[in-house]
Amino acid sequence: MHKTEAINIIERTFSNSFAESEFTLFIKNLLNDIDTTKYNEYRGNLIKDSFKDHIRQYKRIGKYTDPKGESLDVLVIEVKDQTKLDKARTSLRNFVINHLENFEKDYALAAFYSNSDHGADWRFSYVKLEYKTEVSEGKLKQSKELTPAKRYSFLVGKHEQAHTAKKQLLPLLENIYNNPTIEELEEAFSIEKVTDEFFEQYKGLFIKLSEHFEHDTNGLKEQLAEADIDIPRFTKKLLGQIVFLYFIQKKGWLGVPKNEKWGKGDKKYLQNLYYEAVDNGHNFFGYYLQRLFYKALAHKHADKGIPGYYKKLHCKVPFLNGGLFEADYDWKNSGITIPNDLFRNQEKVKKSGDIGTGVLDVFDRYNFTIKEDEPLEKEVAVDPEMLGKVFENMLEVTERKSKGAFYTPREIVHYMCQESLIHYLDNSINDNPSTYLELGGSQVYLVGNEIKYGQKSLMSEQKHIIVPKEDIDIFIRKGFFALENDQRVLREGKETKTYRFQLPESIRLNADLIDKKLADIKICDPAIGSGAFPVGMLHELVNAQLVLKQYISNKYLKKKLEILNVTKEEIDEQSDKYNYRLKRHTIQESIYGVDIDASATDIARLRMWLSLVVDEEDLDNIEALPNLDYKIVCGNSLVGLPENAMRDLNVEKELEDLKEEFFLANDELYKKDLRTKINGKIRQLLSTAEAFAGYKIDFDYKLYFSEVWHYNGGFDIVIGNPPWLALIGKQLKKYKKVDESKNLKIYKSQYIFNSYMPNLYEFFLQKAYRITKERGILNFIIPDRFGFNESSVELRNFFIKNSILKEIVYKWNFPQIITDTMTFVCQKSKPTNDYGFLIKNDTHSVSIPYKLSEITDDSELIFRSFDSLRTKSLINRVKKNSIPLINHAKSTSGFGALAGLVTKMKENERQMPVLKGSSIGSYVIKEPFYFEFKGENIGGRTRDESKLSIKNKVLLRKTGFPIICAYDKSGYYPEQSLYFFYSISNLISNEFLLLLFNSSLYNWYYKNYLVTNLDSTPQLKNKDLDVFPLRIPSNIEIYNKIGCYIYFLEKTEVSNLIVKSFFKDLSDAMVFELFFPSEIKSAEKEILIHLQGLESISEKLSDAEKLAVINIEFQRLYDPNHPVRNNVETLDSVEEVRIIKDALK
Structure with missing residues (x-):
């Protein structure tokens, strides 16, 4: 059978819900001479009672006899519920055993499915009765024992990948001339989905x-x-x-x-x-x-x-x-x-x-399978990447998690490696410190989507662009997939309508230069773990150079092959030889890593060796694996020689020569001698430094990896997932257990740290910066709080002043951790202009362009994320021509009551009514709680009764969304779950604040600008209140009147909901007009101009009189022909209003 046809049969069968017709067709092609005359159906009483709870019916669709005379039955088994496939596996296996024993067979191929999920997820299993030989009373006996079905099963269906089934069954399906033996079928089933x-x-x-x-x-x-x-x-x-x-x-x-x-x-x-x-x-x-x-x-x-x-x-x-x-x-x-x-x-x-x-x-x-760098056609099997994950999870068993280390998912590693290489090549090839980053070429979606084009360019001042960054992007992300297509074009000698070069011309014309930059790169992961990032970088580097190989000049290729220690004749005869030598050279010259856990460095080296083994195809002479002792090193990345320590360059040069010998050494005694010499020299230098520094040092970058500084000035790329460990409380105690040298004081003396909650990742960020060369790239995945927490402002300030930000991406999918994450990419260069960079709200969002000044204009230096460029633009428009609320209103938190002392019911006469967060609704308070207000019952800073007892005040609940804001005239003391305004200028009023904080615009602004994590319960911070945008209307009395209307309607619980709803919608529209006056005027949707003469409700009026005034105004304004009603109801025809309202739905 032709391969394409075979693949189609497998995919139709195993990539979809179970279909008996497709399965039968597959079986007939797999087992050429199957006897389908033995077809039988079994249901009802033909099902053994012990299996009736599990089996609805089953069919024997044929009998197969292999070339050796061994027989096999093919079964289709419908179970009563899809969950039986997992929860009743023993019973299902025993059911097949029972069938085989009844029919005197030893083998079966069986499809298990259920109609409860329309056969969406099903199992294709090979089952056999195994005969175990054992000795009993001096005689050999055989007993039947079934090999576990799970061991020989493919989990298939519309929700499963069929790659494993395709890969293993394809050779049997293609071979139409020979019937497969039972042994061959068993071999095809000796794999299962790795879970x-x-x-x-x-x-x-x-x-x-x-x-x-x-x-x-x-x-x-x-x-x-x-x-x-x-x-x-x-x-x-x-x-x-x-x-x-x-x-x-x-x-x-x-x-x-x-x-x-x-x-x-x-x-x-x-x-x-x-x-x-x-x-x-x-x-x-x-x-x-x-x-x-x-x-x-x-x-x-x-x-x-x-x-x-x-x-x-x-x-x-x-x-x-x-x-x-x-x-x-x-x-x-x-x-x-x-x-x-x-x-x-x-x-x-x-x-x-x-x-x-x-x-x-x-x-x-x-x-x-050794291959861990296949793209979408990934085998579902234990590969080195899976092994790395297992080993890092194993490290958790021995306190790995207590060090804040977590395995990084493959997709994140893949993206970060590619992103790092793109920036590295752009920096090293194009000498272009541009005023603004090119933002118009493409928007890259991070998870499986195509590149989107069309956004306006923000580029200004390009300097000597040799290879445009967008071309580098295509080369790194898609070059390997274009390889086969472009090779065909080269063979044809020209482009055709069908086949055109997919690799950009600038890449092809500058292949020598790009290849040289890739070959010379130096990369380090300072917390290497199982080696996910170095292995990922290795694959990217090798693939990129394989893409370039067909374009590099003969002169350059000759030099490159000499360096790789391989001849052109050898690679012409065996192309894998080039891959192997390239990978080996990259490991020797480009990859470095450190980890404090020796087991982590063991597995990282193992993965490097396996990556070599996969490409070693020399069947005459298998080359010895290199020694990686001084490439992947066990040590504390954060504690090294003092920056001002004297360095012995002669000894370091001796060490470099010895390490180069050691890398290739393969004689045990010679290696032992070299290792003794190297370690002795290193220990001597470290001991001298320890005496000077006053603390223990077991590792230093410039000593262990001195060649990187001598020839490169530092690492071109520092990449990784540093430990995330808060060094406080229980975590600190755990850390001290695993860090016997108690280095926390040393860290604090050498690095910026936040006194509130110092975290290891902060120290690693700074160490990474120090070991990165000038104009090199730093790319870390870290907790997202670095981007916006107040405690990280000093560290953000350091990177803003000392690096060029490239890209920040929030909300990566990191299954085994609760902490939200971000990737942070920067270039080690002091900024000289108002450059541009990108922030993504999450992995599925488009890149949002920023200028540096947009960050530095904010005193907290927050790296804000937005879901779209439109949202960011609207936020800026709202802020423009606005003033911070703190200029006219001061707020604070309520008093802090000790736990359990605030009660729902009044328990004694000393208790006074107080308000909690749950005491308020929108606009009004609901019911008070009770508390004995005296010093020993109070915690926190707010104790000033002159503030707390203010008669008329606006209250806001601290947590939740939307904002809950109420007006209180009782004088009750607010508790710490509430904020309140205690000082308001005479230019604004409580009623005006009430309208603002209950408006759609303020809620939208809060959600999109101030809330840092919508996936958890939003918390309104006091500093957030200070920066809400304020515009003071010239006709504020109209806002005050509408505020009084709504407050009264809510307080008196007026039953006419239409009246309430109308005035709330009206107030919302008035706030929109306050912030977007020209847009609303252009759309002829003005409202305020039609509210002149609105009657007020003074405190002198009775409730009945107030209600009468409100009803009169309602009847007037709600008239179908009145412009206020028409404009309020059609206000979302104004684009800004529509965007904001849609975002809140």
Whole structure:
């Protein structure tokens, strides 16, 4: 079958709700000679009673016999409810077992679905009866045991991706000449969707192994202590070693016959090695695994003159180098063992019902793929990126979270890496410190959408643009996807109507220059974790250079190949050779990282090695992995040599030469000697600095990575997700547990910090700035409070004065944390003009252009976000020609009552009526609470009774949306859940403030300008009240009169809702006219001009008289022909009004 047709069948079948006709068509194409004459349907009494709660009906649509004579049934099973697919998996599996036993079969392909969700989510499973051989009373016996269905299932349907099913089933579907064997079908089903279950089972393995090692009596702990390694790290390393071998055995590198090439090995080598150990009565770890790790893989072998052949294992084994398989203990003499049943057993997994909780049992249930840089065609499997996530979650088990570290989702990493490269290339290629950033080329949506064009350009003063930034953007984001298209154009020698270059001309013409910039880049993650960002940057750099390869000049290519240590003939013969050498060179020259957790650096190095292994396709000679000890370093990023410390440049140059040798060294003794020399020199310099500084130093950037400063002046890009940890209260106690050197005082002495709630990310931001070169890029994901909290204003001020802001994006989807996030990108350059930058309200919004002055004009230097450019423009128009409310009205919070002392009912005569937030509604108070007002009952700062007892005051509730604002004439004291105005100028009135704060415009302004997080309960701050925009009308008496009307109607609870509604709408319209007078006049919707002569209601009038006045005015103004009614009802024809009202719906 043609590949395209096969793919279409798979996608129609597995990417949609279950359809029996499509499934049957797929099966007939998969199993060429299936016998459909055996079709049967079973329902009602034909379903065994024990399964009737779960099974509605099932069909046997055919019987298949493979080339070896093994038979298999194909079943379609309708369960009674979709939830049964997950919650009754054991019963469903047992149901299939029952069928197989009745029909004397050992295998089945089964589709499980339910009509409760119209078959939207369903399961395609391979089930077999497994025969386990065991010894009983000296005789061999076989017992039937079903392999867990989950292990051999694809979860498919309209809500699931079918990529795994497509990838694994496609070869069988394409092969129309041969019927698949049962073994081939089983192999296709040996993969399942990787979920959190993998982590849970992996954590179980970690705990079991750790507990075993903790109780070891062979001196393991003592030996590890000498090497400064604890049991958790040793356990994680062991699991990492095994996982690594799972990856490389998939490449056929293990168990390779001595006369075969690499790639021809046993793809279940570890599993078969285990069975060999069991068959020979040996301990798998003690007798086999240690020898494989520390003898076979850690050394070069050429027994019998055959490169790679190791006679003790009777096969070829690759020399991996790098340090992963270097022993941390005396493995030959330690006597350490791990029970075989920790590798394989028959225990049942509680949640899933799977059989086997050993290391090999768990890993066998999942597919491993080394590729972690595929785009949309991503395998649902355990890849290095997934492994990184698991390892970082594992670090939480050993206090990783207490250090404020969280795994960064792949999508965020991908975006940040690309964004960093775009800015880096723009800065390094185009010497253009422009007055305004180019904002008109494109608006990039961050999550899966196309680039949007058409916004007006704000560019001014371009200087020597070689490659426009928008072209760089296309190159980095889409260049790799354009590769195949553009290669075709190059082969044709010209563009055609069908095929045109997708890569911009400026990129193609300047390929040498761009490639050189990419090759020379220096990147660092100061809190590397599992290596997500460095690995992400590695993939972006390699992909970008692969795109450029077809355009670079022959002269440049020749020089580049010399540097990469590969010939043109080699890459012409084997294109993957170029990829491999490029990636290896990038790791050596460009990637750096630091983490305080040694386990984190272990997994980061592991991911780097795996990224190399994926591209190593030299079947004659597998190259040894590089040593990354001085590229990815364990240490405290924040504490280094004092900035003014004397540096020994001669020793640093010696260290650079030694580190370069060490990177490529592959002889164990030579490496040991080099490591001793390097560490000795580093320790000597650090010890000298410690004596001068007075505190412990275990790491320094300019010492460990001195070559970066000698040749580059710092890092071109510093990127990452620093720890988010508030160093107060319980968090501080946790931090002190994991930070034995108690560096908090040192941090405070060296960095800007907020005294209210110092946080580790603030220190990392500043450290990142210091290690970034001039004009380099800093790109961090951090808590969003950095963008607007008052406590962060000093740090914002530092970056505003000392860097050029590039982009801020709020509200990233970060599933495992509660804190809202932002990405912050800046360039290390002092600003010289009123430049432009971008802020996004969230990942789906368009970029909103800002000028620096828009931030610096605000005393709090807030990085405000808006949902649209239109909203921002409207906000600015409202602010223009307005004055801050504080100029005419002063506000404060109510008194602070101690907990439990404010009561709903009056409990004694000493209590007085007071008001809480819940005491007020819109315009009026509802009912008071009671409180004994005396010193010992009061907390907080507001105690001044002369303010609290003001007779007439406007009250505002502190929390919630919309704003709740009321007028109080009682003189009751407001409690701290309320704000109140205690001083108002004679130019405005309480009634006027009442209208403003209950208006749509003020609510819209509050929501879009002052509220920082609408996803949580908004909180009105006292400083927010101060900055509400105020315009004082010349005809304020009209506003006062309408305010009195509404207050009276609300207070007396007038039953005519139309009257109330009309005057509220009228007041709303009057506020709009106050702020948009020319727009409303142009639309001929004026209102105030028609309210001249409005009658007032004075306090002298009785309630009945007041109501009569209001009703008379209502009848007059509500007349269908009166311009006030017409204009109020049609006011949203004015664009500004319509935008604001729509935003509040």
